[in-house]
């Protein structure tokens with residue numbers, strides 16, 4: 726985990742500067758968790774890329790789901806388990822050059838590693854993916870690397886929720902990515918529809934002068950993605 730970009734994120738955790746952090750469960754998860762929980766191919770296993778210490782993980786696990794997160798900051802991962810009084814074990818995972826933190830009941834697993842080293846070889850069979858502060862947090866030049874990992878995990882019928890700010894296209898992170906670009910990035914066979922407008926955002930979002938709103942989109946996939954369909 727040696728990129729400048731990643732170091733920037735780790736420094737934010739070191740400095741406890743977390744402008745994205747919600748002190749409540751995200752309204753899309755509170756209202757629409759069902760979308761992530763069932764699919765014809767997989768049941769009740771939800772992936773949360775770049776999960777930080779979002780409260781959504783605990784909420785989804787309490788609904789009976791297995792939840793798998795990936796997060797680079799060990800501070801974030803330890804904070805998550807400690808703040809919810811969840812007992813956990815840790816083990817090295819050499820294939821991702823990181824560690825797995827796992828609740829004792831095995832319902833919550835968080836891989837502390839660079840997402841770019843993660844793939845379906847590590848975990849698969851997801852019924853849903855909750856993508857908040859992940860795809861839209863990527864620098865434009867990293868988006869293709871990001872979707873390359875995600876494409877190994879999606880399949881027809883998976884529930885995919887993506888949060889995205891509505892703001893000037895040249896500002897970020899978080900970045901606003903037009904729907905047609907999202908479809909191209911996650912495609913072929915990916916279609917995107919707006920699901921809801923987020924009305925409860927972190928207080929710091931008010932200081933983002935170009936922010937017009939925050940939306941959650943639902944992504945659907947007509948076909949299983951494969952790496953040879955991915956742009957190189």
Ligand SMILES: C[S@@+](CC[C@H](N)C(=O)[O-])C[C@H]1O[C@@H](n2cnc3c(N)ncnc32)[C@H](O)[C@@H]1O
Pocket residue numbers: 731734735738745746747774775776777778779795796797798801838839840841857858859862
């Ligand atoms: C904007 S925050 C969103 C956190 C969480 N999804 C939420 O909604 O609260 C982005 C998170 O991604 C983590 N991160 C950034 N790049 C990463 C990478 N390449 N691999 C793993 N985690 C990363 C950061 O440490 C940070 O916690």
